[in-house]
Amino acid sequence: MIDKPTATRxxxxxxxxxxxxxxxxxxxMIVGVIVSHG
Amino acid sequence: xxxxxxxxxxPAAPATRSDGLWSWISTxxxxxxxxxxxxxxxxxFLVGGVFALVLRLQLxxxxxxxxxxxxxxxxxxxxxxxxxxxxxxxxxxxxxxxLVPLQIGARDMxxxxxxxxxxxxxxxxxxxxxxxxxxxxxxxxxxxSYPPLSxxxxxxxxxxxxxxxxxxxxxxFVGALNFICTIHNMRAPGMRMSRLPLFTWTIDMYAFMIVAxxxxxxGALTMLLLDRNYGTHFYNPDHNGNVLLxxxxxWFYSHPVVYVMALPGFGMxxxxxxxxxxxxxxxxxALVYSTVAIAFLGFLVWGHHxxxxxxxxxxxxxxxxxxxxxxVPTGVKIFNWIGTMWMGQLRFEPPMLFAVGFIGLFLIGxxxxxxxxxYPIDQQVTDSYFVVAHFHYVLGTxxxxxxxxxxxxxxxxxxxxxxxxxxxVQSFWVIFIGFNMTFFPMHGMxxxxxxxxxxxxxxSSWTIYNQIATLxxxxxxxxxxxxxxxxxxxxxxxxxxxxxxxxxxxxxWYTSSPPPAHNFDDLPPIRSERPVYDLRRxxxxxxxxxxx
Amino acid sequence: xxxxxxxxALFTAPAxxxxxxxxxxxxxxxxxxxxxxxxALGACIAIFVLVGGWLLYTSIRFRTRRGATPVDPPxxxxxxxxxxxxxxxxxxxxxxxxAGYTFDQLGAAENISTSRxxxxxxxxxxxxxxxxxxxxxxxxxxxxxxxVPVNTPIxxxxxxxxVNHDWWVPSLAPKIDAIPGQVNQTGFTATHAGTFxxxxxxxxxxxHATMTITVHVVNRPAFQSYMASLK
Numbered sequence: 001m002i003d004k005p006t007a008t009r010x011x012x013x014x015x016x017x018x019x020x021x022x023x024x025x026x027x028x029m030i031v032g033v034i035v036s037h038g
Numbered sequence: 039x040x041x042x043x044x045x046x047x048x049p050a051a052p053a054t055r056s057d058g059l060w061s062w063i064s065t066x067x068x069x070x071x072x073x074x075x076x077x078x079x080x081x082x083f084l085v086g087g088v089f090a091l092v093l094r095l096q097l098x099x100x101x102x103x104x105x106x107x108x109x110x111x112x113x114x115x116x117x118x119x120x121x122x123x124x125x126x127x128x129x130x131x132x133x134x135x136x137l138v139p140l141q142i143g144a145r146d147m148x149x150x151x152x153x154x155x156x157x158x159x160x161x162x163x164x165x166x167x168x169x170x171x172x173x174x175x176x177x178x179x180x181x182x183s184y185p186p187l188s189x190x191x192x193x194x195x196x197x198x199x200x201x202x203x204x205x206x207x208x209x210x211f212v213g214a215l216n217f218i219c220t221i222h223n224m225r226a227p228g229m230r231m232s233r234l235p236l237f238t239w240t241i242d243m244y245a246f247m248i249v250a251x252x253x254x255x256x257g258a259l260t261m262l263l264l265d266r267n268y269g270t271h272f273y274n275p276d277h278n279g280n281v282l283l284x285x286x287x288x289w290f291y292s293h294p295v296v297y298v299m300a301l302p303g304f305g306m307x308x309x310x311x312x313x314x315x316x317x318x319x320x321x322x323x324a325l326v327y328s329t330v331a332i333a334f335l336g337f338l339v340w341g342h343h344x345x346x347x348x349x350x351x352x353x354x355x356x357x358x359x360x361x362x363x364x365x366v367p368t369g370v371k372i373f374n375w376i377g378t379m380w381m382g383q384l385r386f387e388p389p390m391l392f393a394v395g396f397i398g399l400f401l402i403g404x405x406x407x408x409x410x411x412x413y414p415i416d417q418q419v420t421d422s423y424f425v426v427a428h429f430h431y432v433l434g435t436x437x438x439x440x441x442x443x444x445x446x447x448x449x450x451x452x453x454x455x456x457x458x459x460x461x462x463v464q465s466f467w468v469i470f471i472g473f474n475m476t477f478f479p480m481h482g483m484x485x486x487x488x489x490x491x492x493x494x495x496x497x498s499s500w501t502i503y504n505q506i507a508t509l510x511x512x513x514x515x516x517x518x519x520x521x522x523x524x525x526x527x528x529x530x531x532x533x534x535x536x537x538x539x540x541x542x543x544x545x546x547w548y549t550s551s552p553p554p555a556h557n558f559d560d561l562p563p564i565r566s567e568r569p570v571y572d573l574r575r576x577x578x579x580x581x582x583x584x585x586x
Numbered sequence: 587x588x589x590x591x592x593x594x595a596l597f598t599a600p601a602x603x604x605x606x607x608x609x610x611x612x613x614x615x616x617x618x619x620x621x622x623x624x625x626a627l628g629a630c631i632a633i634f635v636l637v638g639g640w641l642l643y644t645s646i647r648f649r650t651r652r653g654a655t656p657v658d659p660p661x662x663x664x665x666x667x668x669x670x671x672x673x674x675x676x677x678x679x680x681x682x683x684x685a686g687y688t689f690d691q692l693g694a695a696e697n698i699s700t701s702r703x704x705x706x707x708x709x710x711x712x713x714x715x716x717x718x719x720x721x722x723x724x725x726x727x728x729x730x731x732x733x734v735p736v737n738t739p740i741x742x743x744x745x746x747x748x749v750n751h752d753w754w755v756p757s758l759a760p761k762i763d764a765i766p767g768q769v770n771q772t773g774f775t776a777t778h779a780g781t782f783x784x785x786x787x788x789x790x791x792x793x794h795a796t797m798t799i800t801v802h803v804v805n806r807p808a809f810q811s812y813m814a815s816l817k
Contacts (some may be wrong), residue, residue: 002148002224010148010219017215021253028257029286036272036279107792159745180789186766187749187791275767281750282765315648316655321665344761346752348770358688362681366674373673374665376641383660384649394645398638405630408681412688414622417760421752421787487756492795497783520773 045300066150067555068135071157073134073452078161079125080522083437086120087518089113091511094476098508100496110493111178112171112195118181119199119211123206124164126437127186127295130302131156131213133444134241140546140553141235142227143561152212159209167202170195180491185273185284189265192454200263204256204317211252214245214282221245226545228564235567236319240305243333247294250337255291258284282347289340296433297336301329303440307393310447313540314390315382321374322567328367328374333390335364345416354413355449361411368404372397387540388462392443396469397434403431406481421491424484430477438473438514442466442521449525450535454551458531461524469517475510479503543568613758614775618694625687629680676815704773707732711744711751711764711786714793724816733802734776735809741773749791755784755799763788776803 002010062070092113096104105113112361135153139146147153170176174193177183188196221242234242261272262284271277273284312319319325341349341357349357375397384390406428410416419425449457483503488495538547547570549558562573650656708719718732719725726733734740744753746764754761759774777784786797804812 006223009223013219013222014215017218017249020339021211021249024250025253025257028254029260032283032287033103034259035283036274036353067807107795111789111792178792184750184789187789190749279767281767316659318662318664320663321670324665346761347765348763348768359685362685365681366677369677370670370674372637376637376644377665379641379648380645381660381663382648383656384645385652386649387615387656394641398641399636401634405634409623409626409630410686412622412626412684414619414688414692414760415626418619418623418756421754421761463612464622474713487754487784489752489754489785491784491789493792494795495708 044534053356066146066154068139068147068150068153068555069452069553069555070130071153072134072136073129074157075135075160076452078157078164079129079132082124082164083129084119084518086117086125087515088451089117091515094115094504094508094511096493096496097504099501099504100583101494103494105493107493108175108178109558111180111491114491115177115180115183115199119177119203120168121437122181122295122299123203124160124167126299126433126441127210128160128206129437129441130241130244130299132215132216132419133237133306133441133448134244135213137448138238138241139224139240140219140549140557141220141544142224142229143545143558143564144220144224145557147216148224149216156209156213156216159205159212162208163202163205165202166198166205170198173198182288184288185262185265185281189273191502196314197263197266200259200266203259207252207256207345210248214248214252217241218247218249226561226564229545230481230571232323233564233567233569235305236322236325236329239303240301240308240329243301243329244298245338247298247333251291251294251298254287258287258291261274261287264406282344285344285347286340288339288546293340293343294333294336296429297332299433300436301332303396303436303444304329306440306444306447307375307396308371309544310389310393310443311338311378313542314385314387314393315379316385316541317378317382318543318568318571319374320380321370324370327375328370331367332364335360335367339364341457342411342413342416345413346420347496358411358413358484362408365404365408365411372401372404382578387446388457388459388466389443389447389540391463391466392439395466396439396443399431399435399473402408403428403433403435407432419484422484423480423487423488423490425493426490427477430480434473434477438469438518442469445521445525446544447540449528451464451530451546451553452537454535455528455531456533456535456539457524457528461520463518465517465520465524467517468520469514472510472512472514472517476507476514477510479506479510483507512535538570540572541571543571545569548573613740613761615774619689619760621705622691626684629684633680634806636772683792704741706735706741706743707734709742709744709753709764711719711753712747714750714786714797715792716751716753716786716797716799720813720816722813722816727812727816730798731800731802733804733809733812735806736776736779736803738774738806739775742771744770744772750762750788751786751790751797753784753799755782755801757782758784758801761787776801779803779805 062074065071091109092105096102096110135147173195175195177191177195177199179188179196183196183199185354221238261270265273266268271279273279273281275281308319308325339357339361341353342361345354345357406424410425410428412421446457446462449455480503483500486500486503488497488500535551537550539551540547545561546553548562562569566572651698703705706721710717715730717725717729740763742753742759744762744764746766750766751764752761753764753772758776759772762770762772764770780803781817782801782803784799784801786794790797
């Protein structure tokens, strides 16, 4: 098993990257809405 | 051949390890997951290849009726889709899965269960896409799937394509998270980023690009799905929508994705050349910087896929200059590779043959890319077979030469067996000849005016090019089958592989072939980017010292 | 290796015939286009010969025989800062040169004329035909054959009624997409009379391969009488 500090760092980084991904997806959708309906 | 073994050689596999089907289905071991990725992606390579043969047979002469245009369009669409999303992108994840933890001296990936999920989502996504063949037919608007055609496409093939691609996107995104966390948090002591093997560096960039670009494709596809099924008008100009919106979003992802596919291939070459030149990698730092530069610049050039849509001149010029500039870091790589070989002691074992073949052929593709970047030229030859030639020389060479090089290089490590050397050399030549016969004439086809994605043609002056290309595709297929046969028969042969059959430099060569479940019993000191080379040298010097 | 190169050259020979002349240029902007193309092709061939040659030479010069590996490894050179700088700057210069030459020729390669006596044609693309309308509002007498006069600037505006298409007559003009919801412009001035063929160059569905284009370029008097006959 991985030691706790490393596991925590992994989870933090994964969370940051996931949030980044969701934000980029949302931004794309917003751009789409603005271009086509704005 | 270096056959030195190390005292920490663990037995190939403990007798108690289970090998039943369930142990594979439930595995979270990165090595087993990597193997499953490789098997699945090579299967899709064969499927995509069969599609290509059908296309080539249909086009081998004018006015052929082997397949109807409707069927041709589905096969053409699924050929591209399969090769990109079900083969080249995930095959890198497969090699990455197997090798990255080993190369950094870790026991497994950061998230082993998430790793397994990535694989099963790949299988599931592929199945969803292919189920369309059994229903109303597969997607048929090209792998690029531009609206309005892809919005109007009747039946459910297009929807299954979109949903399948969403699933594959999640598989890929989640895998990328895993790679980034593993590479940045799980390296063994002494394994600084500046000592990372090039292949692992390229997987790091692969992952970052997927994280940044993947969600944009997801957005573009979601809007397509909504337009198709829920009455929205993102891409419908009759209701304020914008057709080009899709193209911008699609290519914003899809241009970086070509570097997603190419960079790990480059990483494999960067590992193989030094070992078989008996020298260190020339310009390690430059190769890392150029990898990062390509990854970054790759996000600025998407418009070069759209030079015929009516951009204003400043926009055309931007995309032209940005695209030309990518040639600089790419050239740096090629020069450093040749510099690695220069004044070396070259051993043309099969991995080296494929690697050197890759460099020569990728060079051709890179040069035709420079021509295409110049937009007045592109406006003549875009959407013609000239482009098909270009992208097969840059993107087709990656799986057919770079990944083949990697396959022949790491096969002993993964399976504990050696491939048949003579058959491997023969398959290289057959593949080399077949590949060039297939794709080089396509430059001529495009320059003669043959557009792409046509199910048939009547212009008989194109026939000779097409006949050569079709013959070439059959030769290429034979070469691929020869490699397959080599793999399957070698698995059953008695040619067992030592821990380090090639005189390797990176940590995977320290442990047994195949490695034990926990990867390493111990690690050598890591003081450079060549820890296993350093250890071998130390021992050689110690022996000389003892002898004198 | 040598055999492979010879085989490769033989099989690719047919491509060379057309490499030198991309789609016979029969329009005024084609000269400038041809210059840009030849400059780029020339540069690329030169680079291929130099770099490919260097790769080939290296592969042959430094190869070792199987089982005859020398005892001592070669010098373990890690890199050279000077070389890195050199082979970064030289490619930048080559690319800058190519780009500069392209800009220089770009004016002449422009195909949208500002000339007063330009003939304006409206092109409509739909699955799976192109249709044309002259300034007098009439279509050609044969709807699928566009008749135009020689040595006259032709301005084309193109729209699509359904999906994306692309009007491509290689001998006359660069391709231009027909995109629903926007009007695109292109143009050419034909320098020779004759019949020129092309076809749709943006995938548009099952009939994409059949969406052909025919342009008859005729001398000016012939064109005048043709236009008169369209009333």
